[in-house]
Amino acid sequence: MGEDGVMAELLADYRVVVELPVQWGEQDALGHVNHVNYFRWYETSRIVYAEKVGLMDLHRGERVGPILASVANDYRRQLVFPDTVHVGVRVTRIGVASISLEHKIFSRSQRALAAEGTSTLVVFDYNAQKPTRVPDAIRAAIEAMEGREFPRS
Template sequence: MSNASLKDFPVVVPFPVHWSEMDAFGHVNNARTFTWFESARIAYMARIGLVGPSGAGADTTMADGVGPILANTHADYLRPVVFPVNLVAGARVTRVGNSSITFEHAVAGADDGVLYTRGGSIIVTLRYATHEKVPVPPALRAAIEKLEGRTAGDQA
């Protein structure tokens, strides 16, 4: 398995492309990309303790009813994904703001490292009871810094 194109991503999730993911145009439907991004992002958030292993809100380990909510996501499609292929999806944090965490995502071929899609997302730390943004807790910043191997405010 060659993950050279995702070498700077601390979290990489492997998965196969299934025949059922193909659309009428003979390639994987573009909406599937966001599921791959989500899988890598949830795995990342589980590694830093933002969600439990299942990714479920009930598993949230942050105090005071504070948890993550997706505020933005986007993708740049570089080439079509066609069956059969095994892929890897990577996630890394490129910026931690006052109340937001910016992720970079990438999807590549597991065997050849060919990059299919790049994108990103922004997660906001939210107090669910009041729907207000709250600062990213210091413990969460520290967990990101440890996983990324750099200061959370630094650009990747």
């Protein structure tokens, strides 16, 4: 199976995939991409997803938007420059005020999964400084993006 086939299989259920080049400066003294970059890549994929479902527009308009509650990562392979990573993100659960996500990082040069992780976003009212319900319009946009309905909590 070629590169595209392996990547397509690993990221098949991920509705948003962001392609990012590995930068020389992302490597550390140990000669591989430093762990903090994986979290930055997850962040980029989350923001792209949030843009696609209208959560960032909501933040710009009403100051209600995402805030990161948790993030975790499991490293599968070291990454080095040069490479290109494909970062997939998908929603796995919609709670009352939270959205759970899964992430995968695919290395183009290694043709393999490099990392996988999870994160939780909370829909946050920045004016009131407290969590708020996931708006029905955002829930509907996520369900449309994911091609399925999520149980209501």
